[in-house]
Amino acid sequence: MNVIERIEHWGDTHHPRWLDIMRIALGIVIFMKGVTFLADTESLRRLIEETHIQIYTWGAVHYIAFSHLVGGILIAIGLITRVAIGFQLPILIGAVFFVNITRGLSFLNSELWVSIIVLLLLSLFFVVGSGPYSLDQQMREREKVR
Template identity: 55%
Template sequence: MKIIDKIEQWGDAHHPAWLDFLRIGLGALLFFKGVSFISDTARIMELVSGLDIQLWTVTAIHYVAFAHIFGGFMIAIGALTRLAAIVQLPILITAVFFVNLRMGFSYLNSELWLSLLTLFLLVLFIVVGSGTMSTDEYMRKHNR
């Protein structure tokens, strides 16, 4: 537990303001990706059913949509950013290594590059946290 506390303290101390705008953009991207999953469930069911994983396709789609919409919103406003990013990790790891790599590792596979960038940013925000322009920081200052 000591290591996690040290990582959290380091992340809170080394958080430039431009990362807040990047966090808001990442949250908006995830939110709209969740909305697009709900809008095109047939395509998503096709992608998930092709994975040969023994789980319910409908459950997986609802988990992805729910996690992206609510997790993206929470990341965008900076509320429980680390927790919301951790909830996104299984989705992005599956997207990178099981879904998008099947389509090939080329510069034309834009979904793979978007998934890789999103995965990198999620790991970054797990380490550095939500920043100064966030709901977490507001609650920390005004909780007393």
């Protein structure tokens, strides 16, 4: 059993059911953030340009919006959760360390705190997995029956 399988097994055996409510809420929040980014791509483009990182700005805008929309849905329903979170982690790391932290570490910077909380929750669910109330779990149970 390699490291990833051991982490997955530990996450599956130590997953309280109330954590699934948190996963569903996190997926909805990420999806809604994707909708707001899609509604105002110009502000997202300005945020990316403010970081002064040499990347293709419009490519990053589309990656972020698409990842939030699709990833939010996948996280909420619990389908390939770890993969969806894997696409979200670089976005949130960039949001915390390159975008929001430039505005200062104050309690008035609510976007920074929301980004930190979402990053911590994503890291948690990357380890513990999708949980018992997810499509991943239903698919595993169907495989056992066959």
